[in-house]
Amino acid sequence: MSRNDLNNHQEANSRRMELIRAAAKLFRDQGYERTTVRDLGNAVGLQSGSLFYHFRTKEEILVAVMALGITATTEQLALTLAAANDTRSKLAALFHVHLHSLLGDNQAALEVMLYEWRSVSDSAKPGLIVLRDRYEALWQGVLDEAAAEGLIKQDTHLLRRTLLGSLHWTVQWYRNNGELSVAQLAELMLALTLQTR
Amino acid sequence: MSRNDLNNHQEANSRRMELIRAAAKLFRDQGYERTTVRDLGNAVGLQSGSLFYHFRTKEEILVAVMALGITATTEQLALTLAAANDTRSKLAALFHVHLHSLLGDNQAALEVMLYEWRSVSDSAKPGLIVLRDRYEALWQGVLDEAAAEGLIKQDTHLLRRTLLGSLHWTVQWYRNNGELSVAQLAELMLALTLQTR
DNA sequence: GTCTATAAGAGGATAGAC
């Protein structure tokens, strides 16, 4: 039986997951359109035709990469928030989890979600939007809580959008060369937000 | 003679410029890789082969679009800054010019510069980076001036990057549907930055 | 300057053997 069906459980299904992870890196580095199914096959030691046993189309791989990127980040954020004792810690969690997911050495998938959106077919968008909204709802909840406590004083909707924009953009300039760790960057960006609010 | 040479003057060279503007819209809407030379020809009423009288390669069109996007914005910012009387006005100019260029109905080119970077060949990157640095230097100058006057209190380098990230990201969510004008958005985002700094 | 025609290749995807 083909493994093309949606699978919501942890799919450690090694072959399929291995492919998704390899695709995430290739899509991030070269872009989705410039990555061929032959590239994808090479990356996991398969002939290009064999990919289509695991995925019906190339686009299905893209969608799987994006879904992994956003759900893994959401799960990590939910866990970290659950462990936070106060609102200040929750705010910090927003920055730390997002930047670690985006800039950490094991992801790439979230970056694909951010920068390859145009290559997603209209039929696949709704499912991904649900996942994205779930993530942003976690953000919104913490920001609203912080506003209620007076930690921040702005329109939390606009603030959420500007903050996420700032964080997303880090992939364009941040280089992990030892000068500034991801954790340090998260603290700096948090301070920029909290300062005086 | 072919018009393939670099041209730094105002090139109202109608045909070539018409093509660049049409390409900007197509690249923004569909992405560079998904836009074919036939699409480009259609958009200006030419057969695909005829494009190659004006540009040597498809990529040359992409580079021209990007160069237009960043230089037009830089020129506009320089003009607006020159007309500003105080630092507060210059800060406002940063936000207004950037958002009008990015979200205004006549550009698209700047957005291509931000989101199609991966499709630029290594040989074409340096020239574009020079243009981008020129733009960011204008930003840096104003932010440093504002810091010197105490209007802002943060590390201006990090601030520049977070602000530009926030502004770039607006293309992902802003819709000009009458609720919020571009000018109003610029003021809101400026207020978010100045608040208490 | 633009057209028609086409070269030359790369792309995603399928079929059937193993």
Place this chain on the structure above:
DNA sequence: GTCTATCCTCTTATAGAC
């Protein structure tokens, strides 16, 4: 599950006529 072989389409770019 993966391979080999291949189909068929679409792509950028060129050549030469007008």
